[in-house]
Amino acid sequence: MNNPQENVSPYELIPEKEFKEHWPDSEGRKPGTLGRQYKVGQVCPLFSERMTVIPMREWSDIIDSPDYTGLWPAVPIVLDQDGVGSCASESATGTVLTCRSFHGQEFTELNPYYVYHTVSGGRDSGSGIDANLRFVRDHGIAPTSVWPRSKGFRATPSAEANEAAKGFRILEFYDITNAEEFGSALLQGFAVSYGRRGHSIYGIDVISTTKFRMQNSWGAWGDKGTAIESFSGVQWGYGAWAVRVSTNSGESPFAKASEFTLPSPRLFEKCPIIAT
Numbered sequence: 001m002n003n004p005q006e007n008v009s010p011y012e013l014i015p016e017k018e019f020k021e022h023w024p025d026s027e028g029r030k031p032g033t034l035g036r037q038y039k040v041g042q043v044c045p046l047f048s049e050r051m052t053v054i055p056m057r058e059w060s061d062i063i064d065s066p067d068y069t070g071l072w073p074a075v076p077i078v079l080d081q082d083g084v085g086s087c088a089s090e091s092a093t094g095t096v097l098t099c100r101s102f103h104g105q106e107f108t109e110l111n112p113y114y115v116y117h118t119v120s121g122g123r124d125s126g127s128g129i130d131a132n133l134r135f136v137r138d139h140g141i142a143p144t145s146v147w148p149r150s151k152g153f154r155a156t157p158s159a160e161a162n163e164a165a166k167g168f169r170i171l172e173f174y175d176i177t178n179a180e181e182f183g184s185a186l187l188q189g190f191a192v193s194y195g196r197r198g199h200s201i202y203g204i205d206v207i208s209t210t211k212f213r214m215q216n217s218w219g220a221w222g223d224k225g226t227a228i229e230s231f232s233g234v235q236w237g238y239g240a241w242a243v244r245v246s247t248n249s250g251e252s253p254f255a256k257a258s259e260f261t262l263p264s265p266r267l268f269e270k271c272p273i274i275a276t
Contacts, residue, residue: 008035008237013085013126014198022197025221031198032085036239037128040175044133047174047181047242054184056209062187063206070205071191072213072226074102079112080219085126086153088193089116090217091200092132093141095191095243096170098204098215102189103245110168112217113153114142114161122154129193129200130239133173140165176240179231185242186212195238196229202243203229 011034019031040046047053054062062068075098079090093112101107119127119135139162147161157165176182176192183206185192192203205213207228214229216222234240 008195008235010035010037010128019198023199025218028083029081029218030083030085032081032087032126033195033198033200033238034088034126034128035195035237037131038134040177043130044137044173044175044241047176047185050174051188051242052184053181054187056180056183059183059187059206059209063208068187070186070213071098071102071189072205072215074098075204075215075225076101076107077109078215078219078225079217081112081217082219084113084116084153085124086112086116086120087217088127088129088132088195088200089113089119091129091193091202092136092243094215094217095193095202096136096141096168096245098191098202099170099189099243099245100168105245108168109144110141111144111147111149111151112141113149113151114147114157114165116153117155117157120153122156124153128239129195129241133170133193133241133243136168137170137173140167140169143168171244173244174242176242177236179234181242182231182234182240183209183212190242190244191215192240192242194234194240196233196235200238201229 013031016030020026079094081087081090089112093110097110115132115135119131142157142161142165146164147157182192186203186206201214201216203212204215207213211228211230213226215226
């Protein structure tokens, strides 16, 4: 297992200067991802205990197969956090939108600021990826039709928004602890939310045993909002999680995988709604 901490603080964002030196075309952007808030396996199952870990030596055959397309064609919209430090909420929302699209569910635009309001305490001080995923699993994401981005992240969501959000929850997320698990998740149709240098993005497509494609939330950035990332660039102190929004009764859409068995809903404590 990789070192889960890797000198990433769960309480403080990295300096903005370090962030801008690392991320290209980041003018007007800011760091927004804190280190993981919970211990490995504390609030969700381990990927290795619930899903198949595909050995890297088998990846090439899967990638070269005509059945493998990756998730990039399923990305329905490129999000833009517009200078707010909501990247962990954007990444969590992006995984939900992409996985829903991949599984053929109807597109509904969702508002990441709805999530960011609670996980950040209504302050633009960043948030942890795991805290966002836990909230989305337990409470969901409000559609923009009932809680638009124009409301901002400081406004307390309405009762209507809270009720509508319940229809857009993830079924579960799974703790990933190394590159082999990360790639295995992508090869089995999971989006993977992860962090690097103060920012959260999500993986959508395995390129090789050393590289994958990631989706950003900076609008028209990179290659249609995406870039090629190295597995060695993942900073495990931020954490990485495979996200599920839909069950599959048979085989994985891409790779030969285990039967998908959902964990007991009582296994992990629900995320409380923060009083505002």
